[in-house]
Structure formats: C-alpha cells, structure tokens
Amino acid sequence: MIFLRKKISILFLLSFAACTGRKGEELQTIDNLQPANTLLKVEVLVSGMDVPWDLHYGSDDHLWVTEQGGNVWRIHPATGERKQVLYIRDVWRQRTTGLLGITLHPNFAHNPFVFLNYTLMRDSRIFSRLERYRFQNDTLVEPATMLEIGGNTGHNGSRITVSPDGKIMWATGDAHGVMSAQEDTCLNGKILRLDMDGNIPADNPDPKSYVWAKGFRNIQGLTYSDKGILYTSEHGDAIEDEINLIVKGANYGWPVVEGFHNLEKEQVFAAAGSSLEPLHAWTPVVAPSGMTFYNHPAIPEWTNSLLLGTLKTQSLRVLQLNDAGTAIVKEEVFFADRYGRIRDVCSGKDGAVYVSTSNRDWNPGTGFPKQGDDRILKITPAGKAIYTVLKSSSAGAVIKLNGQELYQQYCASCHKPEGTGVKGIFPALKNSAIVNGSAHHLIELLLKGKKGKDGSAMPAFSFLKDEEMTAVINYIRSSWGNKATAVSKKTITQTRR
Ligand code: HEC
Structure with a gap:
C-alpha cells in the first residue's frame, strides 16, 4: 500500500513537471511602462524557471525555451501553459556552460526541426555541440549531431538563428583560446554557417569552411532584421561591449581590437586587413545578452529597433536603428535593476515582447534570486494603467549617427x-x-x-x-x-x- 502510494506520487510529480500552467486563468500584471506614447503592461507568463537561456517564438505560434540545465519547454504565449518536450542528460552546466541556444525551422509545419546547442564533457574534455531534433507527439526525438567544436569552462557563445536564405548561423565563443578568434582553421570566436543537414554551403566565404565571419570574443545575441541584416551583441573584456553588423567574410578584430579603432595598434591592424568597427560599444560594460530585431506596429516607438537584454545593468535596452539599419541613433533603457538580470528577449507574431530573467545563474545581483525567479515576462499594449507608469531611464540620448x-x-x-x-x-x-x-x-x-x-x-x-x-x-x-x-x-x- 505504501509502495503504491509512493508510486502514484512520483507519477503525479512527473506529469506535473511535464505540463504546467494556468489554463483559463489570466496572467498577472506586475508593471506598466510607457515609451513616448504607447501604454504597456508587463505580465508574468511563466515563473519558477531555472535560467531560461534562449527564447524563440516559433512559426507554430508557441514560445520555445531552453533552460540552462538541459530542459526544453514549449509554452503557450497567451496562457503560459507549458510542456517539457526534452531533457538532455549529457548537458554539462557550470557558470555559463549548459544548454544554450535554440531555433526552429522557419517552416515548422512541414519541417518540424528544432536546433539546439549545448556544452558537454567527454573524456574530461569540453565540447560545444550543435544538434538537430524532430518534433513529434509533443517531444523532441531523433537527435542528430550537426557539428561539434572545442569548448571551455566559459566563452562558449552561443546563439543560433536561421538566415533568410535558410542556413543555420551559429555564433561561437573563443573558448578562452588566445588567438582562436583570428585563426581561420579554428571554429571558435566565429559566426559559422551551415545548411540544415550540417554541411558547408558552397557560397560560404571559403567553400571548405563553416566560417562566415571571425574575430569575436563571446557573442550573446544574434538576430536578423527584416532587411536581412545580421546583428550581434558581444561581451567585451573589462571594456568595450559591442553591437556589430555582420558582413560576410569580415573580421571583427578580437583579441587585437576592442570597440572602435581608436588605439594605434587597432588602426594598424584595421589598415592591414578587413577589420570592421562595431555599430556601438559600451565602456563601462553593460554585459549585453540576447537580442531581437523588433518591427511591429503594436509598439510603434520600438519599431526598427534592436531589443537587447543586459545582465550586469539588468535592463531591457531599445537600440533604435536608422532607416538603412547601418547605425544606432538612440538608446533607451527600461527596467534598470527591477527584475534582475535579463538573459534573452524575443517578440511574437502580434508584436508582444517576451523577456527572460537570469537570477538563478552563477552571478545574481544583490537581493536576487527573488521568489518566482526565474520568470518569463510578457510586454503588450495596455488599456489603462494600474501602477505608476515606468519610463525609460535615459530616453532620447543620441549615441551615434552616420x-x-x-x-x-x-x-x-x-x-x-x-x-x-x-x-x-x-x-x-x-x-x-x-x-x-x-x-x-x-x-x-x-x-x-x-x-x-x-x-x-x-x-x-x-x-x-x-x-x-x-x-x-x-x-x-x-x-x-x-x-x-x-x-x-x-x-x-x-x-x-
Ligand atoms: C550657423 C550656420 C552654419 C552651420 C550650422 C555650419 N556652417 Fe559651415 N559655414 C558657415 C559660414 C557662414 C561659412 C562661411 C565662412 C567664411 O566666410 O569663410 C561656412 C563655411 C563652411 C565651409 C567652407 C565652404 C567654402 O566653400 O567656403 C565648409 C566646408 C563648411 N562650412 C562645412 C560645414 C559643416 C560640415 C557643418 C556641419 C558640421 C557646417 N559647416 C555647419 C555657416 C555654418
């Protein structure tokens, strides 16, 4: 009898873990905020997560989320109801290693493929693996390794996205290799480009190499604009966090160049090769993380912007682009220190913005994690304000013009x-x-x-x-x-x- 009861409670726990949510209940609004005119509300879509590292809004109209420890969730964007669709056992989680990037095939209805990237340890060596799964009966099945590269205890990247021409773009970290980012034969510190089966596309800069662009330290955000321009956010060392516009075959200079070409050794390096300057650089650093291009009339003030989460400065930043997408003309900062570290941001088909906190990671801010952490927050237009309306903390600051x-x-x-x-x-x-x-x-x-x-x-x-x-x-x-x-x-x- 006791044995049976135990079994039932275990079964109950399992089914609870596999499917949670508040079907039918309304989401809880916790804040109001207002860019110039549009009144917005912040709702809690999901709470009680453990470092939701990457958010991807799929063409199946669900939010796909990785947790650093190895879980993959499929979440209903209106109710927060979530289903666990995978747990990867050989994920090796430490400070910034673990299950990281996720992206879906853009035509998911016909090609139900999910692409994931995670750190693993084998024979006491660390690797970063890019893996493809098929979604079937509410679970991810048929894992197929597309590419495995060297990893380390930090600087493993990694975000993944699909280019407008249907290729996988994988942003890797330099894995603490001193000159890895500059070595053409090493796949660390690069943006790699693969076809959906893991092969090298013939139109890569070198048709024998996965490398699309080089010279990166540790990319944390990767997104395409509606014009097909690829942008990255990247952690600098003690100085010079960067936003870059990625050009095929270009070199972004790490470790010789940090930020703009303002030192003599940087100018010498840039003059000798094709090193490009960032669109923007932050000193002191903000620790930029996940980033998404936003262009939806739901929040008109944020159209044609890069939405960026930051860890150190615990904020959501709106980086307004010029019409051509070649310069950042304005930076606005929301939520500074309000919800803790922000790991990723994405937007849905209806223009809702989703943000994930990262307060259960290795380096939480003072007073964090709080009850409910980690959370996925949902930002949408609101009818009326029920809280004191939050404003951006540095609205209108012009940071760089062309x-x-x-x-x-x-x-x-x-x-x-x-x-x-x-x-x-x-x-x-x-x-x-x-x-x-x-x-x-x-x-x-x-x-x-x-x-x-x-x-x-x-x-x-x-x-x-x-x-x-x-x-x-x-x-x-x-x-x-x-x-x-x-x-x-x-x-x-x-x-x-
Ligand atoms: C308030 C008005 C004003 C503004 C603003 C201004 N300028 Fe001028 N600029 C002048 C005047 C007046 C002269 C003529 C001075 C003289 O007599 O030599 C001049 C002359 C020049 C000349 C020399 C042209 C020639 O053929 O003689 C250049 C080049 C120039 N400006 C560039 C600029 C640039 C670039 C900017 C913006 C960064 C700028 N100016 C902003 C008033 C202005």
Missing part, C-alpha cells in the same frame, strides 16, 4: 540639405574647393570654425567625436557630385593634437 544624419542635424540648417547653401551668406558645399581640397584644411575649419561676412559665422565643431567628424567629412566629400578622397579617423585625431 554622416548623413550628422550633417542633417548640425550643418543643414545653414548649408541646406542638398549642400546648396544660401547665396551671399552660407557658402554652398556642393562643388566647394574647400570641401574637395586639402583634408587638413577642412578639418581645421571644422575644429575651429570661422567668422563669415555680415556677422554670420561657421561654428566650431570640436565637440564632435573623432568618428563623428570622420563620418560628416566623408559625407560632404562624397555627396552632391563631390568626389574627394575619404579621410581617416587617424588624420582627424592627429590634426586635433
């Missing part, structure tokens, strides 16, 4: 958007001998300004950062028919001295 935007902001009021100037007052920059002439002379003019006729003056622009000065000068030297050679940031730095 040359054209800088010109429109600082120069166009006098020299006019088309560079035509105002006759007799503000000289035209189109066909200007000064614009097209000596770079040194032009930089001096911008740094010092100049008194014009009738009391009009060209203001001094020495407050512009070197990279901004470079961008605006190269914009005026290549627009409206001007065809002068580009000026390097180094020349500007030297002229300033």
Whole structure:
C-alpha cells in the first residue's frame, strides 16, 4: 500500500513537471511602462524557471525555451501553459556552460526541426555541440549531431538563428583560446554557417569552411532584421561591449581590437586587413545578452529597433536603428535593476515582447534570486494603467549617427540639405574647393570654425567625436557630385593634437 502510494506520487510529480500552467486563468500584471506614447503592461507568463537561456517564438505560434540545465519547454504565449518536450542528460552546466541556444525551422509545419546547442564533457574534455531534433507527439526525438567544436569552462557563445536564405548561423565563443578568434582553421570566436543537414554551403566565404565571419570574443545575441541584416551583441573584456553588423567574410578584430579603432595598434591592424568597427560599444560594460530585431506596429516607438537584454545593468535596452539599419541613433533603457538580470528577449507574431530573467545563474545581483525567479515576462499594449507608469531611464540620448544624419542635424540648417547653401551668406558645399581640397584644411575649419561676412559665422565643431567628424567629412566629400578622397579617423585625431 505504501509502495503504491509512493508510486502514484512520483507519477503525479512527473506529469506535473511535464505540463504546467494556468489554463483559463489570466496572467498577472506586475508593471506598466510607457515609451513616448504607447501604454504597456508587463505580465508574468511563466515563473519558477531555472535560467531560461534562449527564447524563440516559433512559426507554430508557441514560445520555445531552453533552460540552462538541459530542459526544453514549449509554452503557450497567451496562457503560459507549458510542456517539457526534452531533457538532455549529457548537458554539462557550470557558470555559463549548459544548454544554450535554440531555433526552429522557419517552416515548422512541414519541417518540424528544432536546433539546439549545448556544452558537454567527454573524456574530461569540453565540447560545444550543435544538434538537430524532430518534433513529434509533443517531444523532441531523433537527435542528430550537426557539428561539434572545442569548448571551455566559459566563452562558449552561443546563439543560433536561421538566415533568410535558410542556413543555420551559429555564433561561437573563443573558448578562452588566445588567438582562436583570428585563426581561420579554428571554429571558435566565429559566426559559422551551415545548411540544415550540417554541411558547408558552397557560397560560404571559403567553400571548405563553416566560417562566415571571425574575430569575436563571446557573442550573446544574434538576430536578423527584416532587411536581412545580421546583428550581434558581444561581451567585451573589462571594456568595450559591442553591437556589430555582420558582413560576410569580415573580421571583427578580437583579441587585437576592442570597440572602435581608436588605439594605434587597432588602426594598424584595421589598415592591414578587413577589420570592421562595431555599430556601438559600451565602456563601462553593460554585459549585453540576447537580442531581437523588433518591427511591429503594436509598439510603434520600438519599431526598427534592436531589443537587447543586459545582465550586469539588468535592463531591457531599445537600440533604435536608422532607416538603412547601418547605425544606432538612440538608446533607451527600461527596467534598470527591477527584475534582475535579463538573459534573452524575443517578440511574437502580434508584436508582444517576451523577456527572460537570469537570477538563478552563477552571478545574481544583490537581493536576487527573488521568489518566482526565474520568470518569463510578457510586454503588450495596455488599456489603462494600474501602477505608476515606468519610463525609460535615459530616453532620447543620441549615441551615434552616420554622416548623413550628422550633417542633417548640425550643418543643414545653414548649408541646406542638398549642400546648396544660401547665396551671399552660407557658402554652398556642393562643388566647394574647400570641401574637395586639402583634408587638413577642412578639418581645421571644422575644429575651429570661422567668422563669415555680415556677422554670420561657421561654428566650431570640436565637440564632435573623432568618428563623428570622420563620418560628416566623408559625407560632404562624397555627396552632391563631390568626389574627394575619404579621410581617416587617424588624420582627424592627429590634426586635433
Ligand atoms: C550657423 C550656420 C552654419 C552651420 C550650422 C555650419 N556652417 Fe559651415 N559655414 C558657415 C559660414 C557662414 C561659412 C562661411 C565662412 C567664411 O566666410 O569663410 C561656412 C563655411 C563652411 C565651409 C567652407 C565652404 C567654402 O566653400 O567656403 C565648409 C566646408 C563648411 N562650412 C562645412 C560645414 C559643416 C560640415 C557643418 C556641419 C558640421 C557646417 N559647416 C555647419 C555657416 C555654418
């Protein structure tokens, strides 16, 4: 009898673990927030998880979530009802190792494939494995290893996504290898590109190599925009966390380059190869994590933005892109220190935003984990506020503009958007001998300004950062028919001295 009861309770526990949720009940609203105009609410979709590392909204209209310890969950995005669809026994979880990235085949109804990435230990060696499963009868079956690379106790990446042309993009960490990120034959510190069966696509930069781009330390966010541009977020060392725009075959410089090319050794390295600068860099660091491109009218203020979760600064950041997607023009910070560390963010078909906390990981903030951690929070438009409305903590901060935007902001009021100037007052920059002439002379003019006729003056622009000065000068030297050679940031730095 006792034996039987034990058995029943074990069975009960098992079925409870395999399927939990609050069918029929409403989600609990815990906050209201408001970007410029749209009132939003934050609801608890799921609580009691253990480091939900990666959130993926599938074409089956469910939220797919990995827990660092090895569980995979399929969650109903309206009710929070969840089913455990897999537990991977050989996941090796330590500080930042474990079950990490997840993504689904974009046409899941016809190709029910799920791609996962996790750390494992074999013969006391550590590996990162990319594995494909098939979803069948509410479980993941038929594991097939696509690729296995060297791992370490940290710096294992890893996020996975599917490119618009149907290839698997896998962002690996440098696994603490000193020069791994620069070595073409090593698959660490890279973005790898594979077809859905694990083969090397013929149109990779080198048709014999998985490598798509190199020079990364430890990528934590990976997302495509609706224009098909690939962006990453990455942990810097003590300085220079980065957001990068990924170009086929490019080198992002780690470990020689950190952040922008502002040191001499970085400029020498960049001049010798094809090293690209980030779109944005943070010093002091914020510890950027999961990132998703958002472009849904549900939250108009967030359209054409990268939504980024951060661990150290415990925030959701909205990085507004310019129209071309080539620059970050504004950064807003929400929830700073409110819910603890934020591990990942994704958005659903209806524009709802989902965020996961990471307060049961190796490095929780003071006072965390709290009851209910870890949680998946859901952010959607709200009818009316029931709490004091949260605002972003640094709304409107302009962090970096491209040359054209800088010109429109600082120069166009006098020299006019088309560079035509105002006759007799503000000289035209189109066909200007000064614009097209000596770079040194032009930089001096911008740094010092100049008194014009009738009391009009060209203001001094020495407050512009070197990279901004470079961008605006190269914009005026290549627009409206001007065809002068580009000026390097180094020349500007030297002229300033
Ligand atoms: C408040 C008005 C004003 C603004 C804003 C302004 N300028 Fe000027 N700029 C002038 C005036 C006035 C002159 C003519 C000075 C002189 O007499 O030499 C001038 C001259 C110049 C010239 C020399 C052109 C030539 O052919 O003589 C350049 C180049 C130039 N500006 C670039 C810029 C750039 C780039 C910006 C933005 C970063 C800018 N200016 C912003 C007023 C302005």
